[in-house]
Amino acid sequence: MATPEPVAAIQPPPPPADATHEFPLPPILQRSASTAELITQGAEGRLYRTTWLAPDRFCALKHRPSKPYRHPTLDARLTRHRILSEARILQKCRREGVAVPALYGIDESQGVLSMEWVPGRPVRVEVNEYLQRRSGKYPGRARDSVARDEEGAAPLVGLMRRVGEAVGKLHKAGIVHGDLTTSNMMVRPWERNKKTGPINGSHQEDDDDTEHSLEGEIVVIDFGLASQGSADEDRAVDLYVLERAFGSTHPRAESLFPVVLEAYKDTFKAASVVLKKLEDVRMRGRKRSMLG
Amino acid sequence: MAPLYALGCEGSANKLGIGVVSHDPATNKTRILSNVRHTFNSPPGTGFLPKDTAAHHRAHFVSVAREALKTAGLTSPKDLSCICYTRGPGMGAPLTSTAIGARTLALLWGLDMVGVNHCVGHIEMGRVITGADNPVVLYVSGGNTQVIAYAEQRYRIFGETLDIAVGNCIDRFARTLNIPNDPFPGYNVEQLAKKAFFEEDGVTKREPVLLDLPYAVKGMDCSFSGILGAADLLAAQMRKQDALLASGGTLKEGEERITPQDLCFTLQETVYAMLVEITERAMAHVGSKQVLVVGGVGCNERLQAMMGLMARDRGGSVYATDERFCIDNGIMIGLAGLLAWETGFRTPFEDSTCTQRFRTDDVHISWRSD
Amino acid sequence: MAAAMETEQFPCVLTIQVPFPTARLASVALQSLQVDKELSPLVRRIFTITPSGSDAGAGANATPDQHKTLQVEYRATTNRMLRVAVNSFMESLNLVIEVMEHLDADVLAAEAHSS
Amino acid sequence: MAAAAVETVALEHLPATHTVLLALYRNVANASFLQEQLLSRNADFEYAFVDASTVVSRFQLLSAVYKAVSAEMAGAMRTPNVHSEMVVSLSSNNNISEAYRRYGVQPATKDVVVVKVLISREGSPSSLTPEDVEKHLETHVQGDSVACSDEELAKVTDWPKLRKYHKLNGLPWIEAIKDEEAKKKELEMLIVSAMAMRGT
Numbered sequence: 001m002a003t004p005e006p007v008a009a010i011q012p013p014p015p016p017a018d019a020t021h022e023f024p025l026p027p028i029l030q031r032s033a034s035t036a037e038l039i040t041q042g043a044e045g046r047l048y049r050t051t052w053l054a055p056d057r058f059c060a061l062k063h064r065p066s067k068p069y070r071h072p073t074l075d076a077r078l079t080r081h082r083i084l085s086e087a088r089i090l091q092k093c094r095r096e097g098v099a100v101p102a103l104y105g106i107d108e109s110q111g112v113l114s115m116e117w118v119p120g121r122p123v124r125v126e127v128n129e130y131l132q133r134r135s136g137k138y139p140g141r142a143r144d145s146v147a148r149d150e151e152g153a154a155p156l157v158g159l160m161r162r163v164g165e166a167v168g169k170l171h172k173a174g175i176v177h178g179d180l181t182t183s184n185m186m187v188r189p190w191e192r193n194k195k196t197g198p199i200n201g202s203h204q205e206d207d208d209d210t211e212h213s214l215e216g217e218i219v220v221i222d223f224g225l226a227s228q229g230s231a232d233e234d235r236a237v238d239l240y241v242l243e244r245a246f247g248s249t250h251p252r253a254e255s256l257f258p259v260v261l262e263a264y265k266d267t268f269k270a271a272s273v274v275l276k277k278l279e280d281v282r283m284r285g286r287k288r289s290m291l292g
Numbered sequence: 293m294a295p296l297y298a299l300g301c302e303g304s305a306n307k308l309g310i311g312v313v314s315h316d317p318a319t320n321k322t323r324i325l326s327n328v329r330h331t332f333n334s335p336p337g338t339g340f341l342p343k344d345t346a347a348h349h350r351a352h353f354v355s356v357a358r359e360a361l362k363t364a365g366l367t368s369p370k371d372l373s374c375i376c377y378t379r380g381p382g383m384g385a386p387l388t389s390t391a392i393g394a395r396t397l398a399l400l401w402g403l404d405m406v407g408v409n410h411c412v413g414h415i416e417m418g419r420v421i422t423g424a425d426n427p428v429v430l431y432v433s434g435g436n437t438q439v440i441a442y443a444e445q446r447y448r449i450f451g452e453t454l455d456i457a458v459g460n461c462i463d464r465f466a467r468t469l470n471i472p473n474d475p476f477p478g479y480n481v482e483q484l485a486k487k488a489f490f491e492e493d494g495v496t497k498r499e500p501v502l503l504d505l506p507y508a509v510k511g512m513d514c515s516f517s518g519i520l521g522a523a524d525l526l527a528a529q530m531r532k533q534d535a536l537l538a539s540g541g542t543l544k545e546g547e548e549r550i551t552p553q554d555l556c557f558t559l560q561e562t563v564y565a566m567l568v569e570i571t572e573r574a575m576a577h578v579g580s581k582q583v584l585v586v587g588g589v590g591c592n593e594r595l596q597a598m599m600g601l602m603a604r605d606r607g608g609s610v611y612a613t614d615e616r617f618c619i620d621n622g623i624m625i626g627l628a629g630l631l632a633w634e635t636g637f638r639t640p641f642e643d644s645t646c647t648q649r650f651r652t653d654d655v656h657i658s659w660r661s662d
Numbered sequence: 663m664a665a666a667m668e669t670e671q672f673p674c675v676l677t678i679q680v681p682f683p684t685a686r687l688a689s690v691a692l693q694s695l696q697v698d699k700e701l702s703p704l705v706r707r708i709f710t711i712t713p714s715g716s717d718a719g720a721g722a723n724a725t726p727d728q729h730k731t732l733q734v735e736y737r738a739t740t741n742r743m744l745r746v747a748v749n750s751f752m753e754s755l756n757l758v759i760e761v762m763e764h765l766d767a768d769v770l771a772a773e774a775h776s777s
Numbered sequence: 778m779a780a781a782a783v784e785t786v787a788l789e790h791l792p793a794t795h796t797v798l799l800a801l802y803r804n805v806a807n808a809s810f811l812q813e814q815l816l817s818r819n820a821d822f823e824y825a826f827v828d829a830s831t832v833v834s835r836f837q838l839l840s841a842v843y844k845a846v847s848a849e850m851a852g853a854m855r856t857p858n859v860h861s862e863m864v865v866s867l868s869s870n871n872n873i874s875e876a877y878r879r880y881g882v883q884p885a886t887k888d889v890v891v892v893k894v895l896i897s898r899e900g901s902p903s904s905l906t907p908e909d910v911e912k913h914l915e916t917h918v919q920g921d922s923v924a925c926s927d928e929e930l931a932k933v934t935d936w937p938k939l940r941k942y943h944k945l946n947g948l949p950w951i952e953a954i955k956d957e958e959a960k961k962k963e964l965e966m967l968i969v970s971a972m973a974m975r976g977t
Binding site: 350353354357358361367368369370389391393395396397399400641642644645646 | 690691693694697698760761764765766770771
């Protein structure tokens with residue numbers, strides 16, 4: 001037997017000494033005493049919470065930094081195009097009555113988008129806390145899925161309905177979100193006078209302890225991967241990603257996903273074609289984003 | 293428990309690769325005993341057709357197999373545990389020809405057969421070569437473009453091409469410019485792109501010109517057919533300019549002189565930026581800092597450099613292999629097959645067929661449990 | 663009835679007999695070649711191992727090791743399809759025989775011994 | 778004249794080099810005089826004179842100011858100075874002359890918002906102080922100075938005109954909002970967003 005050639009693992013290039021390769025803050029956050037807090041750091045860029053014009057008005061500031069690996073001309077062209085496309089989609093949603101953050105400012109050369117800060121918490125947090133409260137209140141049911149007519153399920157069913165309505169409005173407005181997860185939908189407390197408006201669709205009467213009642217308007221956020229279009233396949237993939245989000249992040253609430261689809265159908269007339277397409281997407285296991 | 297040995301046969305595209313690899317289940321140490329490859333090169337300006345490629349694989353199967361055994365110093369096949377072959381994905385005729393050869397060896401030597409997914413082969417080989425335990429994998433070749441991450445005994449496809457593979461796009465782009473196929477089109481495109489940094493004299497420095505090619509990324513997927521179409525238009529415009537200048541004419545005012553160098557430079561900058569972007573998105577999604585590039589296109593230095601810049605910004609690093617392993621080879625099929633074989637996986641003879649479509653996430657990765 | 667229908671739909675027929683030195687090799691060839699199904703529905707084929715041609719007469723009581731001939735009967739709807747299928751069979755058969763000739767265990771052992 | 782009616786406004790993310798002064802005058806008698814000073818490029822009158830009926834709220838007004846100042850800092854202005862830039866920043870389309878006509882002071886303008894941005898950079902400190910501006914306006918604007926607040930602005934906002942200018946008619950979900958305040962809030966945000974998109 002010839003002496004086999006051992007496979008020496010190729011050493012990866014050592015990580016750079018200056019491991020702290022902080023992204024540069026966008027100029028807007030560097031030129032005054034105004035403070036900013038980093039909220040998330042995704043592949044696209046960074047989200048800060050800061051103020052806008054008045055110190056008591058908060059805004060979500062999205063910064064798409066330039067990517068060192070990209071050719072500068074290509075990088076500038078892409079950053080500009082993406083900031084503008086996201087802004088146009090926010091604007092189109094708003095005009096069509098879809099609850100999304102209002103646009104405050106755009107700087108496409110710096111890759112900065114500033115939007116209305118949406119108070120409230122993501123649907124992900126609200127659903128998980130509801131499930132925790134439920135397993136506290138009914139320990140026996142802790143492990144099994146929520147039944148639609150189960151005692152105390154009304155708030156969750158109401159929330160899921162409003163999620164379906166929000167997605168229905170989004171698709172009706174000709175927008176495909178591209179990354180529809182329960183982290184990209186906020187539950188914003190009803191504003192005193194806006195509650196009766198149609199923008200928030202059907203809603204439950206006031207519960208006594210509102211902060212526990214999952215009450216609030218669904219506001220869709222983060223249109224970084226969104227596109228304008230009405231292809232059934234893309235809409236079906238939106239629903240599939242949302243369904244997978246429930247499946248992996250809130251397994252016990254996945255049983256209520258049909259509620260979302262019903263509300264989606266009630267809000268969006270052309271839904272039946274999309275729901276049929278959803279079947280194919282499920283079959284194909286359209287991997288889309290695997291929800292960690 | 294001594295190390296186990298396997299023979300791997302790869303023939304899904306225009307490379308016939310046969311090699312002997314050993315793996316010690318106890319120490320998880322992998323050794324390569326031989327890695328022989330013969331590539332079918334069609335003349336410049338043409339692509340490799342399934343029929344001719346299959347004929348090539350049949351014609352060279354015995355010689356490549358014998359050289360693999362000789363180099364490995366294997367006198368008797370009974371030291372082998374199994375014969376592994378590429379079940380798919382890939383081109384039907386070449387896959388089947390190679391499988392017939394492998395099947396005959398297995399029957400003659402009385403060994404088990406193991407059908408292997410080509411992409412899983414690339415990933416397992418990449419992990420061994422680079423020592424990266426759980427990287428996001430970018431698999432880019434003539435036939436495939438996938439961003440993959442491991443989860444619960446599956447290599448899950450996070451993003452992929454929506455139309456043609458990136459390697460296919462580069463190969464066909466090279467054809468429109470009559471760039472030679474040997475050693476492989478992508479390599480020659482890269483050399484031309486490097487020349488874009490110099491004037492015709494090859495000495496004086498110049499700033500390469502980034503022409504305009506469509507950048508098409510949609511979520512975690514991307515599309516390359518648009519780039520091919522745009523590149524063909526630019527190539528046609530270049531030829532018009534060549535003819536005009538040759539006949540003593542001059543370009544219109546402000547019209548940019550298109551050169552093959554700038555075209556190759558632009559193609560690489562655009563296509564690789566797309567690949568790095570969808571890879572970064574998958575890394576952010578699964579929270580991984582390591583990226584492993586496998587497949588023929590993974591040997592490209594510019595792609596590796598760009599991926600490295602991205603990974604560094606995320607506090608991680610890029611792993612890539614050289615052309616011994618990056619390009620289709622028998623070793624990767626032998627390794628992935630042996631790993632499966634060790635967990636009891638066998639491909640019954642009557643099922644030892646091939647399939648052109650074979651999704652990476654259809655394979656049960658029984659040998660991993662992280 | 664089925665057989666008649668068979669000949670009517672697949673009128674073009676060719677039977678090929680491939681003699682092998684041993685029954686083992688004939689069996690290896692059969693097993694190797696019968697796995698991949700015919701690509702075209704317009705072609706049917708039947709693989710059998712038969713006693714080798716010379717002692718065909720003793721077919722009925724030929725001993726197993728005399729079954730050294732691989733017989734394949736190809737039926738196709740047209741001559742063109744028959745030719746395509748048979749050519750492909752020949753190419754694959756050629757590979758199988760080449761592998762047997764150069765890579766069978768005894769061949770390797772003999773070469774190792776002599777070198 | 779009422780107490781000091783020119784307000785110095787501190788805007789978030791604005792560097793100390795820029796100081797914003799704001800004033801609102803009701804029942805202005807010399808609107809055509811004010812416009813004339815602009816048209817004749819009278820250097821003493823480099824202000825933004827805005828038709829107050831086209832302003833929805835302080836927030837919307839300051840959004841236009843901020844957009845103009847940002848353009849000035851980035852050297853990306855499309856009009857001669859930060860004040861003219863501020864007037865066109867109130868529009869949601871790129872037609873500059875139309876923007877002046879619609880949002881800038883016209884002879885018939887009754888209520889005028891005045892905006893002045895004092896810029897002092899190294900080597901070119903602003904020659905004016907807020908007090909100078911206040912005195913200048915007191916003498917030259919014949920109108921009742923009031924606070925530039927949401928309450929005052931609400932009294933003069935011409936909603937039908939604005940809905941036409943910003944193409945906000947024919948949105949069923951807006952019409953369906955019963956509560957007037959809620960409807961105005963939605964319209965305000967649509968206008969602010971449209972202003973942000975202008976020039977992109």
